[in-house]
Amino acid sequence: MAQKPSIPKGTRDFSPAEMTNRNYIFDTIKSIFRLYGFQPIETPAMENLSTLMGKYGEEGDKLLFKILNSGDFAAAPSDQELLERNSIRLTNKISEKGLRYDLTVPFARFVVQYRNDISFPFKRYQIQPVWRADRPQKGRYREFYQCDVDIVGSDSLLNEMELVQIVDQVFSKLKINTVVKINNRKILAGIAETIGEKDRIVDITVAIDKLDKIGLEKVNEELLEKGIPQDAVDKLQPILHLSGSVSEKLNQLELAIGQSGIGAKGIAEVRTLFAYLDTLELTTEVELDLTLARGLNYYTGAIFEVKAKDVAMGSICGGGRYDDLTGIFGMPNVSGVGISFGADRIYDVLTQLELFPAATADSTKLMFVNFGAAEEAFCLPVLAAVRKAGINAEIFPDKSKMGKQMTWANNKKIPFVAIVGENEMAQGKINLKNMLSGEQQLVTAQELIKILSA
């Protein structure tokens, strides 16, 4: 007896039911991406290690899945290199390729490689799996899909506005109530500059973030403990007291950090973006959140984060503007902005809130029971007509017991079953059973198509 088959830890199989739900998410997202003029690209699962290494920090390098060179790889290292057993150095000798770790670096590589063919601004989306040799745990996988949309080669804040619109439309369509939090790296830089602590952006942002939880006094204590001088903490106080609407907050910020060039620029960007957003009819809430600090090491302008309101879950979408994505591959000064949808988290939200639709494009709508050759001959032309009308339908392929066939339809969540026996054939009609209500009705082929098309 062969061993029970399994898959590598941290990876997943997706059943038809799961795929149907996943496709519902991806198809929804893609349809909105397209509505806004974004087009798909795909890159290979394997990239040269020279493309990937050094882009995700030392820890990231370790989390890359490396592909063993084909053929006689063991011939390459010297005896000494082999016996040294230094896995990192040995990897360089026996592996040249790795699985992509995210879609950002391959996208940057793509933009640089095809810079002469691309018409900038370049609007692309990309939905593909990525692989990380992370320790698997609940909600963290070694293979998972990323779903990125970016525009590179344009400074216009219209792009930020359209990304918020995309977020709004995607989650409206998915029926998830969200809040979009917006920050701007330049404002954070302006705050740090104003209080004379340029390099402490992160510490300051983390402290601001705790304001609601631990109160002003404790925040100030923490800042001092972290080595921010008393006068800097003093200067920070007005910013810790921001209140009111977005425009009121921006006015207060202007007073506090308007002297800083970069701070003023950040305030202007946020003002413009919110002015754009004010003209739109958004379903989502949008708020200015100065504590938003994701991706501070690469975002240079807007920072976005989206949270679902009716469920406790981390962010389900996020992104921002970066001014030097392609610099690592020798093409500096190409500004871009993008966001990434967290498909697995969105899946969990839709599951928890029971928002997956009962039927999608993947579902079968009608099954014909198979009673044997004569009934089959009657049913097949009707089945063909149903399909011609664009309705997903099938006939049970074997003349099995009725109970087995009905159970099969039930398991596949097929909402209608056509039962044709001798009586029905004699009348030239079909007994159509609604699997949810149990209701049955005798109909002609045309009537059947009409009911199913409704």
Next chain:
Amino acid sequence: MAQKPSIPKGTRDFSPAEMTNRNYIFDTIKSIFRLYGFQPIETPAMENLSTLMGKYGEEGDKLLFKILNSGDFAAAPSDQELLERNSIRLTNKISEKGLRYDLTVPFARFVVQYRNDISFPFKRYQIQPVWRADRPQKGRYREFYQCDVDIVGSDSLLNEMELVQIVDQVFSKLKINTVVKINNRKILAGIAETIGEKDRIVDITVAIDKLDKIGLEKVNEELLEKGIPQDAVDKLQPILHLSGSVSEKLNQLELAIGQSGIGAKGIAEVRTLFAYLDTLELTTEVELDLTLARGLNYYTGAIFEVKAKDVAMGSICGGGRYDDLTGIFGMPNVSGVGISFGADRIYDVLTQLELFPAATADSTKLMFVNFGAAEEAFCLPVLAAVRKAGINAEIFPDKSKMGKQMTWANNKKIPFVAIVGENEMAQGKINLKNMLSGEQQLVTAQELIKILSA
């Protein structure tokens, strides 16, 4: 200056234009799969090497891409194992996972692993990339998509019929004229049995295949050279002279090999399948082709191959029935039948015959030229209304030169451009330019939507 980035040989990036065409193929195929009640599954890119090794022959084992174990892999082998430099043995010590080589073995693994959850017959399709460390050459890649549709757990020949229907509908929709060639492994086995050469199925089939090219005499010579005895070659003669319609050929075959149990079974299967096909309105040609010998080592019943008629190209689709897919994982006697669409070849056929549509679901239909803040403010609500009508549209994000914006629209093959300057704003109208004809017309927002929805 960083090195010019590149991708591993044998792999490909897909640009938006290529993706649009590829999605057109995949979306067409998927929509037909669904119409027939097949549902998607996905399996991980990485499988345990224990799942993959030994399933594709010794050569196949070498062509598997193996993943280096994470962490300190170099600690595992002994000094002796390292210095032996036997790459195959060393692989076992430092690699446990490989990239999938096809979709068949992962599907078999899936069926066995979830046998208790699956409602048989199980109808699934799967469209995912596979990886092979083959020597790259024209038309052969190290990463390419397979597109498989199978039904397992049913012996019914209705399944064979439906697969032919699927092929017919897919290629009708793609506007490719095809011929579907059908054979049956049992007939070939019956021929071999009848002439007393059970183990020479392949040699005999290859010889029959050459009949048209080299003539009967040479075929007979070749058979004798290959060691088939004279009396066996004599017995084969009636089969080499088959002529007429499918049913006439089957009658002649019946006379020739009807005494062989397996041969008679094969003839009966083909008769039933063609009787089914006769009731259908197929666009494709269907023929019985006894020379069809693909997959002889695993197909046990029907064998299919599809060729495009208007272009010289290998088969663009193929498949057959197998009686023991899951036996390798300890679940014997599960019969299945399936076909696989060759996406890359179909792409080449559509390219050669210029059959790709000018616009697909991925295309943008309208671009608004951007003349600056005031014009933008006029255009954005119109753009929102256009999108609300479900039309893919965008506004050029920057206030660039008109020429640059028009070139961009042209490169992106956007068929309509909306030009709104001071004049148009004064009239509350949009100047709509047809990029193909060059024709311009002044329209209201509603008229514009009506034109684009047509």
